[in-house]
Amino acid sequence: MTATTRPEGLDEALTRLDGTGARPRAGGTDLTACLSSGVLEPAPVVDLSGVAELRGAEWRPDGSVRLGALTGVGELSADARLADAYPALALTARELATPQVRNAATLGGNLLQRNRCWYLRNPAFDCFQTGGDSCPARGGDHLYGVVVDQGPCVAPHPSSLAVALLAYDASVLVAGGDRAERAVADLYDAADPTRDHVLEPGQVLVSVTLPVPVPGERAAYRRATGRSRAEWPLVEAVARLSLADGDSGPVASAAVAVGGVARTPLRLPRVEAALVGTRPGSPLDAGVERALEGLAGLCSPLPATGYKVDLLCATVRDVLERALDVPRA
Template sequence: MTTTRPSDLDTALAGLEATGARPRAGGTDLTACLAHGVLAPGPVVDLTGVPTLRGIDWRKDGSARVGALTSVHELSADPRLREAYPALARTAGALATPQIRGAATLGGNLLQRNRCWYLRNPAFDCFQTGGDSCPAREGDHLLGVVVDQGPCVAPHPSTVAVALVAYDAVAEIAGDGTGDGAGTRERPVAELYDATDPARDHVLDPSQVLVAVSLPAPTPGERAAYLRATGRSRAEWPLVEATVRLACADGGEGPVESAAVAVGGVARTPLRLPEVENALVGALPGAEPDAAVDEALEGLADLCSPLPGTRYKVPLLRDTVRAGVEQALGFARA
């Protein structure tokens, strides 16, 4: 397996186009895919030598542009990010282990492959390995989707994407398959994922590179929470996860003026929950969510179309979101 390490983005793009190489950032997912036979050995373009993919830039309005090679640890630990985007920092700080957060990158987390055990077992073929079916749909899908969006039933794997979708973040993408640089384009992070194509976990072409993610200007008075339900307490993939953002009046102490609630682990794409968001407007910090919020939470069952083995995720989704909302509001049950 040959590896090149270009020092600028145009050279990296040209290498990806000319050789059919795979891009590598932190390498945490690529290494696992090679080890499990998900990917065959082949040429690699190591992006870590491209300095323009690193770092956090702050704009005059207080908004941030985060380079794709920024580590997940930096997302959780950078003091200014923690203050401006608390939901992102909390979400990033809860995934994987400290060692993985130190090596894994923003771009790698957003564009990683799913964790379906059929995909990662070379004894099986599926849509993502050139097959024409999803063996998990009729097989063991205990960790699968509860919102059935398309042929593949593996939940999207990016925890960071859940938080970025809650912020309406925008991805900056370079490359158009011509190998000549061709500038960059933007698209919402939510549009990096398309459940209708079972062969892919994201929409980027192999010759494209995620350059950065832009976040909107911070929201004054934001209260935030991140919660995940897992099968064990340490280093486990979430069964359900929820990121909650509440913009409250009076510096965070007054009523909720707007809300963003995003969930993962339940569908092929990260999902926003607009009914819950709307019901939260007017909620008071420190108080128990009212009947309108309860009704919206109970209504999440109507969003679900569970597989036989994922019916347990219907109440788990409701209760995880409820706990995240209560945590963001600062309401503690007796």
């Protein structure tokens, strides 16, 4: 039986994690799966559910918000104030998994979960993340692998919430050693194939901070999956648009991010730049069309992931048309 402790404060939790080999547990949805599949060996568990500092939303006078890492995905999807201020995040949270999983999973757990590569999840194989010196998926069955090849491991990063938070230029607070604020993008390093995030053992993700919201923001989220329910995305995209002239003019700024295609979530700066000046309700103009065509140039598909090139372009197009309210034929 694995020993479990339940500290009441963050300092106590950090002490129990420091150099002990214990693992933190938030909602436990991914930790339980990793233990049952043999990805992780049994070890003491530090249950973070009693740490109040990791819970809840702290709204600031300027309208920005700090979200505790233990905030539930279900809470994110149902919070009307959050949906009004950060619609892309709420839309993304609503599409995750099933209601049962959303009610158990947490914001921090989603950001720090392990990838879904079937070689990692099968104890019969060794890979970079289990002490091996290779990626068996690269030369094996990688049908759901990356199409933007960033490094030795070819498993796409699994966090949908990271895609939305990347589009918001959100930051995270990490405790353990020194407390440090870092950009969400800096949680991930494609050059290191041995792990899915950069946190060291004993560190804890405390909170996520989103910047001051944009009034009247238009947003859309779209995922392409192999089946209609409870499926990991093959490609996903999120778009945020702000309009000039009090929400009646053309696009003044844009943020577009994608997931399911690389070892890290990605922003699409050329698509973002092309969207500026676009008018809602009108077909995508020539500049945006060229930027969408250029997405193929970002791709370096594996032998079995070439289908994701067209899927990426189509998914980004879909999310842009939804955010812009482009009429459908």
